[in-house]
Amino acid sequence: MFGYHGxxxxxxxxxxxxDFVPVAEGVLRRFIGGVGLGTWILSREAAAGVxxxxxxxxxxxxxxxxxxxxxxxxxxxxxxxxSPLTQRLNDALSSSHFAIAGKRxxxxxxxxxxxxxxxxxxxxDDGVVRLESADEFWGLSTEEATAxxxxxxxxxxxxxxxxxxxxxxxxxxxxxHNKRHAGRGGLGAVFGSKIxxxxxxxxxxxxxxxxxxxxxxxxxxxxxxxFGPATAKYRELGTVANLLTFNRLNALPTRNFQAGxxxxxxxxxxxxxxxxxxIARNSCAACTIGCEHVYAxxxxxxxxxxxxxxxxxxxxxxxSDPDAILAAARVCDRFGLDTISAGATVAFAMxxxxxxxxxxxxxxxxxxxxxxxxxxxxxxxDGLGDLLAEGxxxxxxxxxxxxxxxAPHVKGLELxxxxxxALQTMALGFAVxxxxxxHNRSGAYEADFSHRADRLHGCPESARLAVExxxxxxxxxxxxxxxxxxxxxxxxxxxSAELLRRVTGWDVTGDELRQTARRIVTAKKLFNIREGxxxxxxxxxPRMLNEKLPPGVSPGATLPEDRLRAxxxxxxxxxxxxxxxxxxxxQVDELGLSEWRTAHTPG
Amino acid sequence: xxxxxxxxxxxxxxxxxxxxxxxxxxxxTVADVLRAIVRTCPGLTGLIAADGSLSxxxxxxxxxxxxxxxxxxxxPKGCKVLILGADAGG
Numbered sequence: 001m002f003g004y005h006g007x008x009x010x011x012x013x014x015x016x017x018x019d020f021v022p023v024a025e026g027v028l029r030r031f032i033g034g035v036g037l038g039t040w041i042l043s044r045e046a047a048a049g050v051x052x053x054x055x056x057x058x059x060x061x062x063x064x065x066x067x068x069x070x071x072x073x074x075x076x077x078x079x080x081x082x083s084p085l086t087q088r089l090n091d092a093l094s095s096s097h098f099a100i101a102g103k104r105x106x107x108x109x110x111x112x113x114x115x116x117x118x119x120x121x122x123x124x125d126d127g128v129v130r131l132e133s134a135d136e137f138w139g140l141s142t143e144e145a146t147a148x149x150x151x152x153x154x155x156x157x158x159x160x161x162x163x164x165x166x167x168x169x170x171x172x173x174x175x176x177h178n179k180r181h182a183g184r185g186g187l188g189a190v191f192g193s194k195i196x197x198x199x200x201x202x203x204x205x206x207x208x209x210x211x212x213x214x215x216x217x218x219x220x221x222x223x224x225x226x227f228g229p230a231t232a233k234y235r236e237l238g239t240v241a242n243l244l245t246f247n248r249l250n251a252l253p254t255r256n257f258q259a260g261x262x263x264x265x266x267x268x269x270x271x272x273x274x275x276x277x278x279i280a281r282n283s284c285a286a287c288t289i290g291c292e293h294v295y296a297x298x299x300x301x302x303x304x305x306x307x308x309x310x311x312x313x314x315x316x317x318x319x320s321d322p323d324a325i326l327a328a329a330r331v332c333d334r335f336g337l338d339t340i341s342a343g344a345t346v347a348f349a350m351x352x353x354x355x356x357x358x359x360x361x362x363x364x365x366x367x368x369x370x371x372x373x374x375x376x377x378x379x380x381x382d383g384l385g386d387l388l389a390e391g392x393x394x395x396x397x398x399x400x401x402x403x404x405x406x407a408p409h410v411k412g413l414e415l416x417x418x419x420x421x422a423l424q425t426m427a428l429g430f431a432v433x434x435x436x437x438x439h440n441r442s443g444a445y446e447a448d449f450s451h452r453a454d455r456l457h458g459c460p461e462s463a464r465l466a467v468e469x470x471x472x473x474x475x476x477x478x479x480x481x482x483x484x485x486x487x488x489x490x491x492x493x494x495x496s497a498e499l500l501r502r503v504t505g506w507d508v509t510g511d512e513l514r515q516t517a518r519r520i521v522t523a524k525k526l527f528n529i530r531e532g533x534x535x536x537x538x539x540x541x542p543r544m545l546n547e548k549l550p551p552g553v554s555p556g557a558t559l560p561e562d563r564l565r566a567x568x569x570x571x572x573x574x575x576x577x578x579x580x581x582x583x584x585x586x587q588v589d590e591l592g593l594s595e596w597r598t599a600h601t602p603g
Numbered sequence: 604x605x606x607x608x609x610x611x612x613x614x615x616x617x618x619x620x621x622x623x624x625x626x627x628x629x630x631x632t633v634a635d636v637l638r639a640i641v642r643t644c645p646g647l648t649g650l651i652a653a654d655g656s657l658s659x660x661x662x663x664x665x666x667x668x669x670x671x672x673x674x675x676x677x678x679p680k681g682c683k684v685l686i687l688g689a690d691a692g693g
Contacts, residue, residue: 229649229658229659230659230660232616232660233615234690236616236619237615237616237619241614241615241616241688242615242691242692244615244618245615245687245691246691248612248667248685249667250667271618271619274619418692439692443692446691446692449662449670449689449691449692450662450670450672451671455670456668554666554667554668555668
C-alpha cells in the first residue's frame with residue numbers, strides 16, 4: 001500500500017492501552033483521509049448518542065495520504081469528534097509539523113478515548129505510547145504550555161495543546177498547534193474532558209509513494225501555481241482584506257447581526273493594519289503560500305489575525321479600536337478560544353445586556369474593555385462567563401425571553417462573518433451545514449460574489465451551487481490541501497485524481513472523486529441523523545428570517561422563512577435526499593455506505 | 604458625444620495594487636471602464652486577461668448589487684463600478 005500505513009492507533013488514556021487497528025485499503029480509497037476518513041473512524045468508534053464530554057467519546061486526529069509528500073500545503077490534519085457545542089459531527093483542520101510528525105508515528109490516524117485521573121501528556125513516539133504527568137502544565141496558556149513541552153521533550157516532538165478554556169470545558173475551546181488552531185466546535189473541551197493537556201508526536205516511519213518522480217514533478221507544478229495570481233490575496237494582504245469588501249456589500253455582520261455595515265470599518269480595515277502594523281508573514285510547514293500575517297500589538301508582541309477574528313472581535317461587538325481587537329485575538333489564542341464563537345458570544349451577551357435580559361451594565365456594544373474582560377471570564381468560567389461558556393444556543397435557552405431569537409447560531413455553532421441576508425446562497429450553506437454555520441465546509445459565498453447567483457434574492461436554483469461548493473470542500477478537506485489553493489485548479493477533481501494516483505498508485509479518476517466527495521458529505525449527514533438530527537435544524541436564527549437587514553452602504557435585504565425553506569428543499573432534492581432530508585436506502589448503497597444503514601431516517 | 608464618467612471603487616488586491624481607493628473612469632461598457640482603469644492605474648494591468656475578458660482574479664459589481672460576467676455589459680449612467688477580489692471569502 002502506498003501513501004498510507006494501513007490503520008489507526010487507538011489509545012485509551014484511562015489505562016494507557018494502545019492498539020493498532022487495521023483499515024482495509026478499500027475504506028481508505030472510499031474516504032481518502034482528513035475529514036473523510038476521520039468521519040468513518042468516528043462513526044465506528046463512537047457509540048450512538050455518546051456524550052461528547054464523556055470518557056467514551058473518541059477524538060480522532062486524522063492525517064492523509066498527501067502528508068509527508070512535497071506537495072505544497074499538504075502538512076495538514078483533521079480533528080474529528082462529536083461536538084460538545086452542537087452535539088453533531090465536528091471536524092476542524094489545522095496544519096504544520098504536527099501533521100508530518102503525527103503520520104510518521106506509524107498511523108494514518110490517532111484515536112483518543114477514556115479519561116485520565118490526573119492531568120496528562122500523551123506521547124506517541126514512533127508508535128510507542130506513554131502517558132506522563134501534566135501537573136506542571138495544567139493552567140498554562142497554549143503558548144506557555146507549548147514552550148514548556150518543547151523544553152521537556154525537545155524539538156523533535158510536536159504538540160497539540162489546550163489552554164485554560166479547554167481545561168474548563170468551554171464548549172468552543174480550541175486545540176492549538178504552533179499558534180494555529182483546530183478552532184471550531186469545541187474540540188479543546190473534548191480534550192479537557194479527558195484531563196489531557198497535550199498530545200506530543202514524534203516519528204520516523206515514512207510511507208512510500210507509488211510514483212516518487214511523478215510526485216516530485218506534481219509538487220513542483222503545484223508550487224509554481226501557488227506563487228501565481230490565484231493566491232496573491234493571501235500572500236499580499238491576508239484574509240483581513242475581506243473586511244472593507246463585505247462592508248461595502250452590506251454583508252459585514254455588525255453589532256450581533258443587527259446591521260451589515262460598520263461605520264468605523266476603515267479604522268480597522270485590513271489595508272490599514274497591513275500598512276501600519278504588519279510585522280511578519282509566515283507559512284505553515286510545507287507551504288509556499290505564506291498567508292499568515294502577524295500584526296504588532298500595543299505591548300510589542302505580535303498576533304496573527306484573520307478576517308474571521310477581525311470581524312468577530314471588531315464590528316460584531318461594535319469595537320473599532322484595532323489595539324483592542326488585536327489584544328482580544330491574543331486572549332483567544334492564549335486561552336484557546338475559537339475567535340468566531342467567542343466574539344459572537346460576547347456580541348450576543350452585549351445585546352442581552354442592552355435589552356435588560358442580563359444584568360451586566362458595562363457590557364455594551366463598542367466597549368472594548370468589557371469585551372476583553374468577558375473573554376477572560378468565559379475562558380475561566382468566572383461569573384457570567386460560566387453561562388456564556390456554554391455557547392449562545394444554551395445561554396439563550398437559560399436567559400429566556402427573546403434571547404433565542406437573536407442568538408447567532410445554526411445547530412449551536414455561531415455564524416462566521418458572512419451576513420446571510422446579504423449573501424443568500426451562503427445562507428443556504430449555513431442552514432444545511434453538517435457542523436452548523438460554517439464557511440469552510442460550504443464556500444457558497446463564492447456564488448454570491450459572482451454573476452451565477454442573486455445574492456439578495458436566494459432561490460431554489462442556488463441549491464446546485466451550494467452542493468457544488470460543499471462537495472469541493474469535502475474533497476479538499478480529505479486530501480488534505482489548503483483551501484487557499486482552490487483557485488489554482490482548473491478541474492479540481494481531475495487534477496486531484498492525478499495527485500492521488502501518483503501517491504497511492506490507485507487508478508482513481510475525477511469521476512470517482514466526485515462520488516467520493518458526495519459520499520463524505522452524505523456520511524457526515526448519516527452520522528448526524530444517528531445522533532438525533534431533524535430537518536428543523538436546517539434553518540437560520542429567527543432574526544435572519546424575521547427582521548430586515550437595514551440598508552447600509554448597499555441596500556438592505558430580507559430572507560423570508562418560506563424562501564429559505566424552498567432553498568433547503570431544493571438542496572435536499574439536489575442531493576437526492578427525501579423531502580425531510582433523509583437519505584434513501586438506494587443512495588446509501590450506491591455510495592457504499594451500507595454499514596451506516598441502521599439509522600439514516602431522521603426522527 | 605463624450606463617454607459617461609463613472610466612479611470606480613477598488614477593494615482588496617485591486618486597491619493595494621492601484622495604491623488608491625477610487626477613481627473616475629469613462630466608458631459605455633464594463634470593458635471600456637476596465638481599459639480606462641488600467642490606463643490610469645498601471646498597477647492594475649492584470650485586470651484584463653489576454654483575450655480582453657476580466658481576469659479570473661477579479662470580479663466586477665455594479666453598485667454592489669449586480670455582478671458582471673460579460674465585459675460588453677453597458678454601464679448605466681451614475682452607476683458605481685466596484686472592482687473586488689474574486690476570492691472574497693476566507
